[in-house]
Amino acid sequence: MSLDQLYQQIILEHAKERHGNGLDAGVEFPAGAASGQSHQLNPTCGDEITVRVSVAGGKVSDLRWDGEGCSISMASASVLTELAEDLDTAELQRIIDSFREVLRSRGKVAADPEILGDAAAFEGVSRYAARVKCAMLSWVAAEDALTQALGRQES
Known part of the structure; x- marks a missing residue:
């Protein structure tokens, strides 16, 4: 199986089995947790x-x-959910920045699987400008929600 085929398989699997999907799931937040939504x-x-x-x-x-x-x-939202679990907030921001750099490079910046994990599968999307927004949508929302949560935590 080629790397492109593996990446396609990762995207298809996450599109079917959506990790983190559902805002109303009965999640209990730790004491002192702050949240943001975008x-x-x-x-x-x-x-x-x-x-x-x-x-x-x-x-x-x-x-x-x-x-x-x-x-x-x-699939991008599903992959993001898996990556974000238990990360410190600065590390999540670094991963979001790395993902953005890869996707906006138009194929010039290679994804580092050590940093991006399964999100490296979206590297090929960078060559299709119309699809970059699709892959980035949840990441932009997560970045905004993270900023809100951090602002509320400081208050």
Whole structure:
């Protein structure tokens, strides 16, 4: 199996088995947790997503999402959920920044699987400008929700 085929398989699996999908799942937050929520829409294709990030003790205690859209946007949200679990907030921001750099490079920046894990599967998307927004949608929402949660934690 080639690397491209493996990456396609990862995207298809995450599109079917959506990790973290469902904002109303009965998640209990640790004492002192702060959360933020962001809704993002891709007007080009109609994909939309809402991401909620909860932070406690400098770590992501929960990342949940709900949305509708293409396989790329839904799989990207699923992969993000898996990556974000128990990360410290600065590390999540570094991963978001790395993902953004790869996707906006138009194929010039290779994804580092050591940093991005399964999110490296979206490297090929960078060559298709119309699909970059699909893959980035949940990541932009997560970044906004993280900023909100951190702001609430400081208050």
